[in-house]
Amino acid sequence: MxxxxxxxxxxxxxxxxxxxxxxxxxxxxxxxxxxxxxxxxxxxxxIPRTQNSKSTSFLIHHLSQKNNNNNNTNPSPTELQDPTPHEEKIKLLELSLVRKRTPQFPGSIYAQSSSDPDVGSSLPPLRTIFQSGDEEEEKMIMQAIEIRRKVTQEVFKGAMQKGKFGITYSTNLVDRLGGFIDYVMIEAANLKRLPEYSNSTFNLRAKTVIEDSQVVPLIRWLKHNSLSYPEIAKLILMSRGKLESIRNRVEWLKSVLVKGDFIGDAMLKSGDNFLQRSDAELDEIVKYLMSNGVRRDWMGYVLSRCPKLLSYNLEEVKTRVQFYLDMGLDEKDFGTMVFDFPKALGHYSLEEMHRKVDYLKEFGLESKDVGKLLAFRPELMACSIEERWQPLVKYLYYYGITRDGMKRMLIIKPMVFCVDLEMTIVPKVKFFQDLGVTNDGIANMLVKFPPLLTYSLYKKIRPVVIFLMTKAGVTEESIAKVVALGPQLLGCHIVHKLEVNVKYYLSLGIRLRQLGEMVADFPMLLRYNTDVLRPKYTYLRRTMVRTLQDLIEFPRFFSYSLEGRIIPRHKVLVENQINVKLKCMLACTDEEFDKMVKNIIRKRNKIQSSVMKANTTHPQSLIAGDITTTP
Known part of the structure; x- marks a missing residue:
């Protein structure tokens, strides 16, 4: 009604x-x-309906703002309160920045014409939505930049997929190209200043920048040259927008024989200035290294193992080369050293290199000796003084090894000063202690045979010890003596050396227990080649007519030279009709042997002269006595 x-x-x-x-x-x-x-x-x-509450609140706020502007009155704080949630603001901002039509639905308040690609044309002005302080405005600007960055990433991915890259590969690569994405975004924004791009969308301008940079064909070419997508991403960021420099440097590395698998790693580790250097500068470095013994066909290997050399200028390279030449290295030794361990030349600072050389000289080595040592084992330059050398020296000194002993170890096996103390040396020393070797015996072992510390405990040392105790007849009480006297035995191959020698000795008629006693007396018995043992044994049995027991009592017989000692001394004994034990015959110097022979001859002559004198003085008494003693 x-x-x-x-x-x-x-x-x-x-x-x-x-x-x-x-x-x-x-x-x-x-x-x-x-x-x-x-x-x-x-x-x-x-009461407002739930499904359209956001759009209705926005419309009410928009109409109220319009009325307030017409009336020219100052609204109250409650009237200025923005009814639009923060999430809705972000969505509106995305719609304003993304130049792509969104799906429409019935009742949408953001009408969009199919002929107008600009989404923003149908949206309310952003200034009516984001009316807040400076902090909120700055926050919204950063969010707008992040949205544009995401748009640029999508454009980049689309360009890569158009270049026939997979979705996964494109996503993984683009996610690592944050700096280059920003570069494309900035360049696309700058294009809007040009008249021909003043009315174009951001997507079109970003796509134009990507196509003009030729980055997608470059990525394809780098991938063809065996570079992974993380390496490609780092190189693109290193180029700072000058992508053509990447292709130039790759071609140069290939010209000096750097293989494809190492090109990416060499470029990434050669310093940030490598892409900006000219071919002439790099060619001068290569020519100088070649003039000092580094062969042309080695250059690719050297630069791929130590790409930091390419970050130095020519004067720096000359200083480093002269550092080694001043220690007495010639061109051949220097070139070989650089090939064996390229990092010795370019990876470490000059100050660090001088400190390590000075430390090695403290063992009593001269400058030329250190040079020879580094030429033979340049890996010493990779060892830290504080973390590697000083703990090792203290450990060896604890077992009684003097500085001269360490010097001998360093000269014979410098690799000992490169291995890890806790992981490599300590377990071996503890193993020898468990066998019963004393600390003095361990010190003598290490000084006598330093390579022992470089052998594998579980693949080399323990299997040899087990073989000696099970197959060579060495008892548990004697194994410590065998290891201490013959540490070189622990480096022998079981199948090719030890088993062959054990079978040969057993074939001579020596029993296993006797062989174990022989090895305990002379551990080096198992290290000789059977080709050397056979002639000596044949001469012993056939020419010298000695028994096998003589050999068992003196196993060191096999350690003497057949032509240099055994035959000459045997001839002397035969000529003088002298028969002595093998130990007296061989285990002495030539002067001692001559003196022994003369003493035996003098004693024999003295006895013979006394007998002859007795026979001439009392011949009848001797005969009578003989007659009387006969029964």
Missing amino acids: FLSCQKHTLYYHSSYSIHSSKNPKLIIINCQNPNEQQQHHQKNHP
């Missing part, structure tokens, strides 16, 4: 059509009383 009055007005609020129920209500308001109309409007304000 309608209310009657002088003048009625039919009022239908637009917001009610959005928030009301399915049958919007018509409200008749007496316009003669505006206050009554406002009270009636507030009283009958319907």
Whole structure:
């Protein structure tokens, strides 16, 4: 039923059509009383619907802002409160920045014309949405930049997929190209200043920048040259936008014989200035190294193992080369050293190199000796003084090894000073202690045979000890003596050396227990080749007519030279009709042997002369005596 009055007005609020129920209500308001109309409007304000609450709040706020601007009145703080949630603001910002049409749906308040590709044309002005302080504005600017960055990444991925790269490969690579993405984004923004791109979309400008840079064909070419996508990403970032320098440096590395598998690693480790250097500078370094003994066909290997050489200028390289030449290395030794361990030349600082050389001289080595040592084992330059050498020296000194002993170890086997103390040396020493070797015996072993410390404990030393105790007849009580006297035995191959010798000795008629006693007396018995043993044994049995027991009692017989000692001394004994034990015959110097022979001859002559004198003085008494003693 309608209310009657002088003048009625039919009022239908637009917001009610959005928030009301399915049958919007018509409200008749007496316009003669505006206050009554406002009270009636507030009283009958319907409850907003849930699904359109955000769009309705935005529309109400937009209309209220428009009315406030027309009335030129200052709104209250409650009226300025933005009803749009923060998430909705971000979505609106994305729609404003992304130049791509979004799907439409019935009832959408952001109408979009199919002929207008600009999404922003149908959106409300952003200044009506983001009305806040400087902090909020700065935050929104950063979010806008991040959105543009994501748009640029998508454009880059699209260009790579157009270049027939897989989705996974494109995503993995683009995720590592943050700096280059920013470069493309900035260049695309700069293109808008040009007249021909003033009305173009951001997507088009970003795509133009990517195509002009030829980055996608470059990525294809680098991948063809065996570079992984992390290496490609780092190189693109190192180029600082000058992508053509990457191709130039790759071609140069290939010209000096750097293989494809090492090109990426060489470029990444050669310093940030490598891409900016000219071919002439790099060629001068190569020529100088070649003039000092580094062969041309070695250059690719050297530069791939030590690409840091390419970060130095020519004067720096000359200083480093002269550092080794001053220690007495010639061109051949220097070139070989650089080939064996290229990092010795270019990886370490000059100050560190001088400190290590000075430390090695403290063992009593001269400068030329250190040079020979580094030429033979340049890996010493990779060892730290504080972490590797000083703990090793203290450990060896604890077992009684003097500085001269360490010097001998360093000269004979410099690799000992390169191995890890806790992981390599300590377990071996503890193993020898468990066998029963004393500390003095361990010190003598290490000084006598330093390579022992470089052998594998579980693959070399323990298997040999087990073989000696099970197959060579060495008892548990004698194994410590065998190891201490013959540490070189622990370096022999079981199958090719020890088993062959054991079978040969057993074939001579020596029993296993006797062989164990022989090895305990002379451990080096098992190290000789059977080709050397056979002639000596044949001469012993056939020419010298000695028994096998003589050999068992003196196993060191096999250690003497057949032509140099055994045959000459045997001839002397035969000529003088002398027969002595093998030990007396061989285990002495030539002077002692001659003196022994003369003493035996003098004693024999003395006895013979006394007998002859007795025979001439009392011949009858001797005969009578003989007769009387006969029964």
